[in-house]
Structures are given as C-alpha cells and as structure tokens.
Amino acid sequence: MIDTDASRPWFEDMSGARSPAEAAAAPLRLALDPVRPETYGELVRFGKVLAWR
Known part of the structure; x- marks a missing residue:
C-alpha cells in the first residue's frame, strides 16, 4: 500500500x-x-527473498 491522497x-x-x-x-x-x-529467480519484496507458498 502506498500513502497517497488517492489511497487515504x-x-x-x-x-x-x-x-x-x-x-x-x-x-x-x-x-x-x-x-x-x-535473489535470481526468487520472489523478492523490498530487497528480501520471500518463501514460495
């Protein structure tokens, strides 16, 4: 989620x-x-590798 005037x-x-x-x-x-x-081929969010589910 991004804090913008449109999303608030x-x-x-x-x-x-x-x-x-x-x-x-x-x-x-x-x-x-x-x-x-x-991180090649991995699911990455904000620089951290996430586990696949």
Missing part, C-alpha cells in the same frame, strides 16, 4: 503504508542494480 479515503489505517518515494525505491533497485545471484 479507502483505508482506515495507513500506518503500514509506504510513501511514494519508499515504494518507488524497491522496483528501481531491481531494475537498475546489478543482479544479485542470491
């Missing part, structure tokens, strides 16, 4: 929401940084 009316609790700048940082890192072998 739809959610009562925005305490866990990221700012637009914070939300943009993760995909930009994935697109622009060199590939990290430990």
